[in-house]
Amino acid sequence: MSKVNIGIIGLGWPGQRHAEGIAASRGGVLYACSDTDDTRREAFVAAYKPKKTFVDYSKMLADPALDAAIICLPNFLHFPVTLAALGAGKHVFCEKPPTLNVAEMRVLQEQATEQKRVYFFGRQARFSGPLLAAKQLIADGRLGEIYFGKAVYIRSRGIPVGVGGWFTEKARSGGGALIDLGVHAIDSAWYLMGTPRPLAVSAQVFQKFAHHVKLPVNDVEDSAYGIVRFENGAQVQFEISWAANLTDDIPPSSWTGRELVNTILYGPKATVRLNPLALFEDQNGELVKVEIEPAGAQNPFALQMQNFLDAINGKAEPINNAQQAVYLMEMLDAIYTSSTTGREVPLA
Ligand SMILES: NC(=O)c1ccc[n+]([C@@H]2O[C@H](COP(=O)([O-])OP(=O)(O)OC[C@H]3O[C@@H](n4cnc5c(N)ncnc54)[C@H](O)[C@@H]3O)[C@@H](O)[C@H]2O)c1
Secondary structure (H helix, E strand, O other): OOOEEEEEEOOOHHHHHHHHHHHOOOOEEEEEEEOOOHHHHHHHHHHHOOOEEEOOHHHHHOOOOOOEEEEOOOHHHHHHHHHHHHHOOOEEEEOOOOOOOHHHHHHHHHHHHHHOOOEEEOOHHHHOHHHHHHHHHHHOOOOOOOOEEEEEEEEOOOOOOOOOOHHHOHHHHOOOHHHHHHHHHHHHHHHHOOOOOEEEEEEEEEOOOHHHOOOOOOOOOOEEEEEEEEOOOOEEEEEEEOOOOOOOOOOEOOOOOEEEEEEEEEOOOEEEEEOOEEEEEEEOOEEEEEEOOOOOOOOHHHHHHHHHHHHHOOOOOOOOOHHHHHHHHHHHHHHHHHHHHOOOEEOO
8 A cells, every 4th residue: 555645725623633543554654744823833733743744735636745635624725726636636525515506516526537546535424333233234235226315414502613703794604504504414314324315305494593693604504304315216315503592302412502414214124224233124914123233344435435445546446536525516506596496496
């Protein structure tokens, strides 16, 4: 396995998790880092000891020894910085959401193909123990053909701020709870269904909790609800919120308030639920609950990083690939359009 020199741009929570993923990997070297915030950058350097440090990410991208960039910047910078990194001949791993919209993501897909570089988007939950176990059950045919998925990511009090309050400002975030949490929830269900092509979307987003936000700009939704139809006839129903007056059967979050994150997939032979993980199986006409163990105990960020590195070294296909990022952004765009028009939005 050849060594891959990696530079991380944006050194908040996800940047730190990726540094740990690199440390646990075979072949990854934490070569460089970049952040304009001195405190963040200095704390990162002290903790993870990259070989080089940059304030200006374009100087890092110009370093010929750098092979790959991991982008953990505010959402509006995902497109220009991914484009610049691919243009500089680097492989790219960009945090979710891949871009602000599908038009941007199509440009990146083309650029990655042209430059013959790996494009990868961040979705560590695809590598988590419960999801890997569910994926194996589905691959083994235990559910039959999945016809319906439920995707839930709801918080009672969890409107994020980010450095400079960018999460609530549409120009810098692209949207609110949907583009932040919805992309996780919808992707988990859609990935387990085999990433079928989206066909139509009917959805509504809401801003009902502005009174919780003490920032100069808050022009994004704090919740989103709707349905995505796929070309194989299956559907996903999603329920997303940064803030909702949740009932007391929803558990407290380790972060703030209450939080429920779940994926449930229904097939004719069985239903799988990720949280708590279980299979509800038809056994000779009887509905039986089967306890399932999560697959492995490895850090999902480390497994995700290994797949990115293996893809760079030509040893595996990237699991989180550019075509899927295009479909995800198509779904997100259509959800916003459906909400504005009050109509179902057909996709290609
Ligand atoms: N995968 C996950 O579970 C997960 C979790 C949190 C955030 N994220 C994603 O990661 C991204 C970053 O989120 P965050 O919570 O760390 O945000 P943040 O605002 O806390 O951190 C962003 C960092 O980027 C730096 N930055 C901004 N502009 C820069 C520039 N031009 N050059 C260099 N550095 C610059 C900031 O100083 C800051 O340290 C977002 O896209 C978010 O959606 C993913």
